[in-house]
Amino acid sequence: MAHAPLTLPPEVRSRLKRLRLRTRSDLGSGGFGMHPSRNKGAGLEFAQYRAYEPGDEPRRIDWKLFARSDRFFVREAEEESPVAVWLLIDGSASMAQADRARPDYSRLDAAQLLALCTAELALMQGDRFGWIGLREAGLMVADPRGGRAQIDRLQLDFARLAAEGGFPDAATLAPLWERIGPHDLVLFLSDCFDERGIALIERLAKAGREVLCVQLLTVEERDFPFEGGYRFREQESGAALIGDGKALREAYLARFAAARAALDERLDAAGIRHVTAFLDAPVDAPLHVFFGRGVPPA
16 A cells, blocks of 8 residues: 655754765765765766867767867766665564554654655765665665656655565575675665564675664664553564563563664674664664764754
C-alpha cells in the first residue's frame, strides 16, 4: 500500500544547511562536500563552450557552432562525481516497530526521513545519490543521480516500500555488489537486529567502501516502561514471550545493553562509523554526528 509523500519539517531543512557531506578521504584532501568542486570535462551534463585548444578531442568540437561561426568551440560538461551516496534501507518486518505513544511513526518511517535528509543534503551540494530498499522479496534499486527529479523518484519508491518479511538472503543481495563502487559512501539504516545485515556492511567495509551505520531503536526498547502482564512478539519469526513487564525490566535492560555494546565493538573493529538513533530524537541527529560538529540537535 502506498503512503503519503515524505516531508521534512522546516527546522530540519534549515539545520541541514549547517552540514557538509564528507568522506574520510576528503577530510585529508582539502576538498569540500563529498569531494572537491565539480570539474569541467567530458562528462554527461552540458556546462559551457570554450575555445578549442591543442590536445582537445575532435569529438568534443561542436561542428554546428563551427558552421555558424567559422571557429572551433569545445563543449564542456560537468564530470560525473567520483563519489556517490548510497542509502541502504532495511525493509524487513521488524522495521515496522513503533512506540505506543506514537504508533504512526515506525523505525521504517524514521529511516526513510533520514534518507530523505541525506538526499536533500546531497542535492544542496550537487552530489549524486541512490538507494536500495533491502527487501526479502527483492531489492528496490535506484542508481545514483543528481537533481530534483531524483528526489521525486525517491518519494515514489519510498511510498511503496513496506516493512515486511525477513532480511534478504545472499542470492537476493547479489546485484548490490555490482552497483556500489569502490569510492562510494554507504549509509545503512536499520535496527541492526539481523546478522545478515551486519555481515553485509562488514563485507562492504572490508571491500574498501566507506560505510556509516545508523541503528534505529524505539523509545520502549530503550526504557522498557512496561508494567503488568504483556505478550512480547518477535515480528519476523512470530516467537512470543509472556511475562510481567516490571519483573522482566532489569534483566532485559542488562541484556539489551550488552547486545548494543557487542554491536558497537563489532562495527568499530570493521571501521564502520555508527550511531544509535531513538524515535524520540530529531530525525537528522545522526547526520550532525557524521557530518557536523558531532553534536546532535536538541
